[in-house]
Amino acid sequence: MQRLYFTFILILSILITACNGDETPQITEDTPAKSISDLEKAVKHYPDSAVLVQDLIQAYRNEGNYDSAISFTKRIANRDTANAYLWNILATLYYENGDTLHTVDALEHAIAIYPVPEYYVALGTVFAEMRNKNALSIADLLLDRLSEKNYDDAYFIKGLYYNYISAPQKAITMLDSCLALNYTYMYAYREKGIALYDLKKYREAVSVLKRAVTLQNNFDEGYFWMGRVYEKLNLKDSAIEAYQNALLYDKNYVEARRALDNLTKSQQSK
Numbered sequence: 574m575q576r577l578y579f580t581f582i583l584i585l586s587i588l589i590t591a592c593n594g595d596e597t598p599q600i601t602e603d604t605p606a607k608s609i610s611d612l613e614k615a616v617k618h619y620p621d622s623a624v625l626v627q628d629l630i631q632a633y634r635n636e637g638n639y640d641s642a643i644s645f646t647k648r649i650a651n652r653d654t655a656n657a658y659l660w661n662i663l664a665t666l667y668y669e670n671g672d673t674l675h676t677v678d679a680l681e682h683a684i685a686i687y688p689v690p691e692y693y694v695a696l697g698t699v700f701a702e703m704r705n706k707n708a709l710s711i712a713d714l715l716l717d718r719l720s721e722k723n724y725d726d727a728y729f730i731k732g733l734y735y736n737y738i739s740a741p742q743k744a745i746t747m748l749d750s751c752l753a754l755n756y757t758y759m760y761a762y763r764e765k766g767i768a769l770y771d772l773k774k775y776r777e778a779v780s781v782l783k784r785a786v787t788l789q790n791n792f793d794e795g796y797f798w799m800g801r802v803y804e805k806l807n808l809k810d811s812a813i814e815a816y817q818n819a820l821l822y823d824k825n826y827v828e829a830r831r832a833l834d835n836l837t838k839s840q841q842s843k
Contacts, residue, residue, distance in 0.1 A: 639670040657687035701734035708734040725755040741768035793823040
């Protein structure tokens with residue numbers, strides 16, 4: 574299971590930037606949803622409208638048409654060479670489409686244009702998931718040269734990297750540093766729970782994950798990993814309940830659905 578974590582500026586956020594003055598049509602919350610065909614025509618007529626560009630990208634994405642979303646975004650980004658935000662959107666699309674190499678390339682473009690800490694955090698996270706040591710270099714950069722507000726992210730990146738290279742004890746040390754700075758950092762709890770799981774410290778893992786879902790009761794990944802841990806403790810009913818909670822907050826959580834179905838079948842066969 575790929576453990577998604579990203580600090581990309583959300584594609585769904587609304588761009589308020591005015592583009593080419595009065596020619597851009599006004600779009601409000603009351604504006605009816607347009608078809609992809611309508612949006613394509615509108616973008617062709619108003620190519621400098623940031624709102625229409627983003628709406629079309631999101632429409633492609635909603636349909637799962639990543640080829641069109643990526644192709645269109647790349648064309649616009651290459652035209653608007655000073656727009657780091659478009660490269661960040663492109664990185665998001667590549668990442669969601671499972672293309673980590675192009676994700677890295679797009680983020681590096683964004684950083685070259687506008688080197689904000691958020692882009693470094695995203696890049697470091699991808700490198701960590703790729704088991705690439707550059708993750709540690711970026712984390713050190715965040716700690717040494719960039720804003721203190723991202724120190725928790727830096728330690729998280731290190732913890733994530735160590736988890737991915739199967740060094741759970743080192744991961745826990747980094748994740749504890751992250752949580753000492755930000756006790757609401759949900760993904761750090763998840764990764765610490767996973768590290769303890771890998772160390773077979775199941776009761777400690779349950780304690781960590783329980784704290785996470787207490788702080789944020791809709792944290793679906795926390796419930797999923799609680800289910801995994803409860804299975805190791807042979808607490809089947811608790812595991813079923815945990816998987817059900819994960820699905821309560823994300824009905825499309827494939828791994829939780831699969832784990833629940835397998836566990837339920839094994840219980841019924843007894």
